[in-house]
Amino acid sequence: MAGEPLLACRGIAKAFGGVQALRGVDFDVHAGRVHALVGENGAGKSTLTKIIAGLYPADAGTMHLAGEPLAVTDTAAALGRGIVTVHQDVNLILTQTVAENVFLANEPTTGPFGIIRGRELRRRTAELLDRYAIACTPDTLVAELPNDQRKMVQILKAISREARLLLLDEPTSSLTETEVRMVLRLIRELAGQGVGIVFISHYLTEVFEVADAITVLRDGALALAGERADLTLPDVVAAMIGRELDHQHERGAGRVIGAPLLEVAGLSVRGGPRDVAFTLHAGEILGVTGLTGSGLDALGKAIVASPDTRREAGTLRLEGRPLQVATPRDALDAGIVLLTNDRLREGLLPESPIWENVTLPVLGRFAGTGGILDLEAMLAAGRDAIKKLTIRAPGPTTLARALSGGNQQKVLFAKWLATEPRVFIMDEPTIGIDVGSKAEIRAIVRETAAAGVGVLLITAEIDELTSLCDRVLVMFRGRIVADLTGDAIERGAILHASVSGARAAA
Amino acid sequence: MMMMSDPARRRELLLQSYGLLQALAVLAVLVVVMSILSPRFLSWINISNLMGQMAVNLIVAAGMTIVMISGEFDISVGSVVALAAAVSAALMQQMGVVPAVLLSLLIGPAIGFFNGVITTKGRIPSFIVTLGTLMMARSLAFVVTGGQVISNLPEEFKAIGQGRLFNVPIPFLIALLCFAVGWFVLARTAFGKRVYAVGANRMVATLSGIHADRVKIQCMMIVGFTAAFAGNILLARIGAIQADTARGLEFEVIAAVVIGGTSLYGGQGNILRTIIGVIIIALIRNFLNLSRIDIFWQDFATGAIIIAAVLLDALQKRVGQR
Structure with a gap:
C-alpha cells in the first residue's frame, strides 16, 4: 500500500511478569482502510491495541501517528490524539437517549455553569445518524434500540470525538447475522470518511468481508500480514494455529x-x-x-x-x-450438576472453609433429626476431598479464598463429585489455572468419565x-x-x- | 473434639475470636469509663434494670441477625412488636392468657411470610417491602387499641415479665435462651448453613440445589416471630401497652447487629456478637441517663457509634486484604 501510514508501529514488545505477550511486532494502519487483527486467545491482539490506546506502555519499539511520535500514557491523551477504542461490551446508559449517550461527557455547553445546548446536541446527533444512515432519532432511548443499533450508537459516540484511528474490539460478537451486516456496513462507511480502522475479530468470514488488510498474530509475534485480496481463509487459519503438531490423543x-x-x-x-x-x-x-x-x-x-x-x-x-x-x-x-466457568462468583463461597464448600449441595446427607448436622462427618468429608483430589491445603478448615486457582477448582470438583452425579x-x-493443575484437572475429568459419568x-x-x-x-x-x-x-x-x-x- | 486439634482450625478460631475479643474489649473499656464517671453505674440495681430493659431489643436482634445473614433486612419489627403486644393484651381479657399469647405469636410469622414472599417473588428490596409493613402493622396496632392504653392484665402474665430468677430479670434470661437457640440453629443445622450460603452468594447457593427464596422467606418468618415474641415479653414487663410503643426499635436493633459485626451484605456474622452490640447501645443510653446529659443527645450518640463501628470494620477488612 502506497502512502504514509496513519499509524506505524515498529518492533513493539511487551512482557507481563515472565510471559512475553508481544515479541517485536510491526503493524501499520492507513487512513481510510480497515485493518483486521486476528489470532487465537492470548496471541497478543488485545495487548497491542491496549498499547496503542495508551493503557499499557510498551517495553520496546516505536509508534508514530501521522508521522509524529506517539507516546500516550492514558486514554485521555489517546483521545486527544484522535485514537478511540470501542470495547466489546456495549457500555451505553440504557435509560438515556441516543443524543445524550453519543455526547456523554462531551456535551456542547454554554456559559460558565455548563448548561447543555439541547438543540445543538440533538442537531449534531441527527447529522451523525443521517450521515451513516442509522434508523433512529436522537431522542430514542437506548433501551429501546435493538442490539445492532446500540453497537452503532457506541461507534458513533467514538467518532463524535473526531476519531482518526478507531480500534474496534470484537464489534460483532454479540450480534445476530443480520445485525452484523448493518455494523459492517457502518465500518466501511467510516473508512470511506478517511478514518483508519483496526478491526479485531474472531469471525474470519466477517474479516474477509470488511477488511482491506489482515494481520495475524501468534504467540505475540507476527505470523502473517498482507492484503486481503492476496489471502484465503485457510491461509489465515493456518497462520493462526502455526505448524505445531496436534496434541497426542x-x-x-x-x-x-x-x-x-x-x-x-x-x-x-x-x-x-x-x-x-x-x-x-x-x-x-x-x-x-x-x-x-x-x-x-x-x-x-x-x-x-x-x-x-x-x-x-x-x-x-x-x-x-x-x-x-x-x-x-x-x-x-x-x-445433573454444573461446574460454572466463574469459580469465584458462581462456584465457591470464598469466605467459607473447604469442608463447608464441598458439603453444600449434600447438606441433607449430614443432617440428623431436626436438621442437626454431624460436623465431624462433614469435616471428614472435607479431609476426604483433600486426599482424593490432592488439594494442596493445610486442612479442611482452610478458607477457599486462601487456595490457588487450581486448588479452588479441585474443591469445586470435589463438591460436585460428592453429589454422585x-x-x-x-x-x-481449567480456566485461569496453571499448567500443572490443568493436567491434574484433566486427569480428574478422565477418571470421572471412566467411572461411567x-x-x-x-x-x-x-x-x-x-x-x-x-x-x-x-x-x-x-x-x-x-x-x-x-x-x-x-x-x-x-x-x-x-x-x-x-x-x-x- | 477433633476440630480443635486441626492447626488451621485453631488459627481460624483465633481469628474469629479476635473479632469477638475486640468487641469485648470495647465493651470493657466502656464499662470501666462509665463506672469511673458514674459510681451508680456498677450497682446491681442499675445493672439488673438494664438487663430487663434490653430484653426486648435482644430478642428481636437475635432474629434480625439471622435475617441479615441471609442478606435481607426487616424494618417492620418495631411495629410488629407493638401489634403483637396490642393483640395479646386485647385478647387476654376475653380468652385468657395462653390462647391470647399463642394467637398473637402467629402474627409475627404471618407478617414475615408476607414480607418474604413479596421480597423474593416480587424481587423488591426487603428494606422497601418492610417499610410498607412497618406502616401497615403500626396502623393495625392503633386499630386494635383504639388509641387507648390497654392495661389491667392478669397477674400471672405480668409475673413472667417482672419476676426474677437468681435476682436476674426473667425477660433477660429468656432473651439469652433465644440467642442459645439462634446460635445452635445457625452453627449446627443444615438450615443455618443454607442461611449463610444464600446470604454469601445467592447464585452459588441456588446452583447447589438450595431454594434461596424459601430460605429467605423462612428467615423473615423467624424475625417476625422474634418480634411478636418480644412484644409479649414487653407487655408482660410493662403490664400495659399503647399503639405507639417500640417506635424506632428496628433501627436500634439493626445498629446493634451491625456493631456486632454482621455484614450488611449478608453471608457473614456471628449471632453471639450481636449480644455485645445490644449491650453497647444500651450502656451508652444508660450512661447518658445517669450522667444527666440531655436526653435529646441519645440518638446522636447511638448514630455516631454506628458509623464508627461500621467504619472500623470496613477499614479492618481493607487492611486484611492487602
Missing part, C-alpha cells in the same frame, strides 16, 4: 461409552443456544466449543435451569424418560477438546454447525468451524 483410553444418558432437543435460550440438540452417553466426554458470542456460555446453565438464563424451548430426556428441570434442585435430584457439565474447567465439556480451549473428547460439537451464533468424531477432532477443523460457521472440507 489420549482419548477414549480405558473408557467404555455406554447407553444414551442425557438427550437434549430443541434447546433455545434468549441470547444463547438456538435449537440445540445432542445426546450424551454414559462414560462419554462430549466437548462443545465455540467463540465468544456463540452461545456457549449459556448452554450449561440452560440445562440445569440456572436462574439467570431463560429457556425458550427445549426438552430433556434422561435415560429415555422425559425430565422436567425447573430449578437447579431438580437437576441435582436427577443427578450421572451427568457432569463442566464449563471451562456422562461428561459435557464446554470449553474454548482447543487443546482440551483434542486431548479429552470422544466427540466435539462446534457452536456458531447459537447453532451447532459441526459434529466431529474420531480423527476429525483436530485443531484445524475445530477452528475452521468456529470462525466460519461452516464445516471444514475434509
